[in-house]
Amino acid sequence: MATDRLVSLASTVYVIEPAKVLYVKASKSACTTMLWTIIDLAGLDTSSIGFAARPSVMRSQVVHDASIHPVPTIDHVSAELRHEALTSPDWIRLGITRDPYARFYSAWESRILLDNPGQWQQFPQPPLVATNDELDVTASFRSFAASMMTHRGIWQSDPHFAQQVHVLALDEIDYTDLVPTTGLSELFVRLGERVGRDITPGRFNEGLQIPYEPIFDAETAAICEDLFEEDFGRLGFIRREFSHQANVVLSGPAKKALDMIHDRNDRIVELSQHLRGLLGRP
């Protein structure tokens, strides 16, 4: 029997009333894809989304600005609709989950290696292992993992690095569907059947195409398993051994291009700050 007991989340819980779907965003688990998907599910045109002044580094990421997302979050719907969404057997209550090893690496790559702007830039962290010409991805990630373990309280307060069970408020929402990212295709078919039309979002997760498995050694895997212990224990992900390690190094054009990405991020931040100043927004 589902109950209405959610207290810890608000602006990451989307209520798609026309489809009777409640979606809870878990950062770094196909959340950009899902935020575009729920616009489609709600029967809205993607052009209905407003302009995001925040420092999103890609057009597709502007969908994370809840203030302009056309689908309401649970703190913006009536008490009756909230109650129905959280309790009715007619509703899908949906979260997407991801293998913790992959999610941990992906969060580091997007937030630290690519230097996407945000609060984590102020968190304690080691420098990237790099020279002007090369960047050692493997050494940088392993060094970060060790440091994050030391400062886990700070890092895991950020949703990109928090455990998924917490970001999903697993103890406060009676989910009907917890779907791993590997099951997205099937999910979209089911969602399409639910609304009577095809749901075919693109894939919006950007990445450097670096396989994460060779970057984990036994020590880093153990750190990950400790940091995300509940994700392993409660979401059904299996601990693995990483027997094949490789030193992934960005050099030549890849390193130069990474530097250009950083320069552009800085430019986006300064333009965003200026725009928000003009608009009188914090």
Place this chain on the structure above:
Amino acid sequence: MGLLRRRSASPQMPATPSIGFTFRPTPDATDRLVSLGATVYVAAQAKVLYVQVFKAACSSMLWAMSQMVGMDPADHGLSTQLHVNRALTIHDTSLHPVPTIDQVSDELRHEALTSSEWMRVAVVRDPYGRFYSGWESRKLLLHHGPWDGYPQPPLSFVDGLLDVGASFRDFARAAHEHRGIWQGDFHFAQQVHVMALDEIDFTDIVATTDLPSLFQRLSERSRRRIDPGRHNEGLGISADDVYDAATAAICEDLFAEDFSRLGFAHRPFTAPRPTVLDAQASAALAMIDERNKRIEDLVAAIGRVEEGEEL
């Protein structure tokens, strides 16, 4: 009379100069500039006139000019023009502390163009390297601009990975076929035209390879430390990696006057090196494009808000 012959007639010139010249006296300098305005910078106190040549260390030179008049680079204001990184915002003439020649008095303009006490300087670059760099920065790195609409082939891929050399060689053929369009753009025009070589009596034409000594001289001249750093962004791919004989011949034809009048020598190119980007570099290029587009959006939004529109 060609400039190289005038230069070699000067007793102060070395017997076998390589590229351009320095300290060429211009006692007969005249005020006849008609084709340039906003790309000619006038630093009155230091008595330096700099003519911007695109894709020839121009960002570094614009930072150097700002230092010449005492601006701390950290104090450079926010540009809301479409520039994809902060280093390039020095191209925003509305913020640059050094006026351009269309903004100074007639008297100062005349003095800058004619006085023997003034340094009239341009920086020039090996045409092979400049042609490749123009393509890499405008097309490969997807700086969006009017060149997006010029006739051009698609980029070339091998098994899903970008082949830089093949893409450039394809582009070179298209640029040659449509040279009237491509060379109407400053980034692809001949340097002798961009710098108005026949309209300004330059005292110094300096190759990009000689920038350190130029900055030393500018430091002495301005009594300030001129150390602008290197602001040209690129993938680290050398022109030598991408040219074959046919592409070199195209470059030599497109930039014939740069070779003949600026002292750059034709070079033999045989077999280019493989320059297929790996998966990480290819993915990173896509991310650069995403960020360029986002910067475009933000710049456009700022413009709308400043004009009183709502977002």
